[in-house]
Amino acid sequence: MRKYQPLIASIVLVAGLVLAAWEPSLSAESDVDEGRFTPDQIEHGRVLAGIGNCGTCHTASPDKPYAGGVDFPTPFGTLYATNITPHPQQGIGGWSREAFFRAMREGVSADGSHLYPAFPYTHFKNITDDDLDALYAYFMTREAIDYTPPENALRFPFNLRFLQWGWKLMFFDPEPWQPDPEQGQQWNRGAYLAKGLGHCSACHTPRNAMGAEKQDRAYAGALVDNWYAPALDDSQPVPVHWDSDTLYQYLRSGLSDYHGVAVGSMGEVVHRGLKRAPDNDIRALATYMASLSGDTQPVNTQARSAELITAAQQRARGDLSAGEALYIGACAACHYNSPQQPMAARAELSLNSAVTADDPTNLIRVLLEGIGTESGSPILVMPGYSGLSDTDLVELAQFLRRRSGLPEWKNLRQRVAELRELHRQAQAGTAEHTGE
Ligand code: HEC
Ligand code: HEC
Ligand code: HEC
Known part of the structure; x- marks a missing residue:
């Protein structure tokens, strides 16, 4: 109190x-x-x-x-x-x-x-x-x-x-946003959609104790309803930064070869929310969102990702942990990529924010729940792994961090326990509703 x-x-x-x-x-x-x-x-x-x-x-x-x-x-x-x-x-x-x-x-x-x-x-x-x-x-x-x-x-x-x-x-500042005359029409259209109707920062911006978005940390990433909306500003956790092409692909289809798939609350934004939006609005959103990273030099997305995937595969080769064994047994069949040509449907985990973000929530949830056609792409599914013990999930997740060349997650074990409990409650709730 x-x-x-x-x-x-x-x-x-x-x-x-x-x-x-x-x-x-x-x-x-x-x-x-x-x-x-x-x-x-x-x-x-x-x-x-x-x-x-x-x-x-x-x-x-x-x-x-x-x-x-x-x-x-x-x-x-x-x-x-x-x-x-x-x-x-x-x-x-x-x-x-x-x-x-x-x-x-x-x-x-x-x-x-x-x-x-x-x-x-x-x-x-x-x-x-x-x-x-x-x-x-x-x-x-x-x-x-x-x-x-x-x-x-x-x-x-x-x-x-x-x-x-x-x-x-x-x-609350009741003044409406005004277009920026320094920027082009497409950028302004995208900013209008993101700041207004699309309310993108409502999930992607951390909030203060009174529930207001922290204005100085716009798009720095935040946990909302137990999904982690990753940073999209210059602190974005994905090693291949989002550019307007990959953003367009992701916002239009929910899939990006160089990043992965939209699941959870972002799955809803893409597959329900933006579904009917005209193509030029999605282009405009992509143009505006790409500017948030502050990147001025274009990146050779393909070359950069090939380098990163090769490095991840090399690190995995030298890793003899229990996590690596689980990965080979349970994940690699679907998630293996050739460095030159990663595919969204086989989400390359070394490039994916579920692994590279500071917050392990999305990875754990995807593992516990799997990804159905409701939560992710309407044409792809991934099985759930709630049968794995907490220790196995921790080993697997820490291996994926090492494979991406990142330090271990500190709050991982606690988060696994919390999210497993929520998953159990959700399952019990569903069983009640369906009378099972
Ligand atoms: C993130 C969740 C969220 C989204 C998105 C959202 N709403 Fe709501 N809306 C709410 C909640 C929660 C309330 C109730 C707030 C309260 O009781 O103070 C509400 C209240 C309202 C009200 C006031 C109703 C009343 O009886 O006072 C209107 C009108 C409304 N929403 C319209 C819309 C429209 C139109 C859209 C889409 C453009 C929309 N909302 C999108 C969560 C949302
Ligand atoms: C209801 C909350 C919510 C809203 C609103 C929302 N997002 Fe997201 N967003 C998320 C979550 C959660 C993720 C993580 C999804 C995943 O990893 O599959 C995400 C992921 C993303 C990503 C991929 C980031 C990465 O590195 O993996 C992009 C790009 C994105 N959102 C853009 C947008 C845009 C543009 C809007 C507005 C049109 C928007 N988001 C609105 C919750 C939201
Ligand atoms: C049968 C194939 C299959 C197996 C096995 C599999 N996955 Fe997936 N995985 C997928 C597919 C397909 C998607 C994309 C699903 C969608 O968008 O609907 C996916 C998506 C993901 C994502 C991306 C989530 C995001 O937000 O971008 C992660 C992380 C992931 N899988 C981790 C794993 C791990 C870890 C394992 C091993 C325990 C595993 N997967 C096993 C097929 C598989």
């Missing part, structure tokens, strides 16, 4: 200002006239909703699209995503355009209450009027679903919504 003392002090201060936090209610627009939306606008809204991942957060079960109920465990308790279908009571059916715009840009609900930043309005504030109109048209023309998500279970004082006003004062 001690570490929350300053927090409590600031809460008392903020409580005094509660009246200042008051926002008017904008709920009632009795009839939203669906006829005023054009089919083009609705279709555009569908693409944008994909890029914004609205479905990932607002759809708990596929038969109730956008009806909410997805849980967000936070250090302060659990929050549930709301119903954003046009249902007049449970959803946003009664919301005017103005109320929708205010929610997306200021994080204020139609009744005037403040929303939590688990809803990325801190990014959505950068969306243009035209794009917000298209999103509004799309959501107002979805099927209205009569479903009430569970009540939030946040601890006092975090359950007091007006305190979010104080959070906004400290951490």
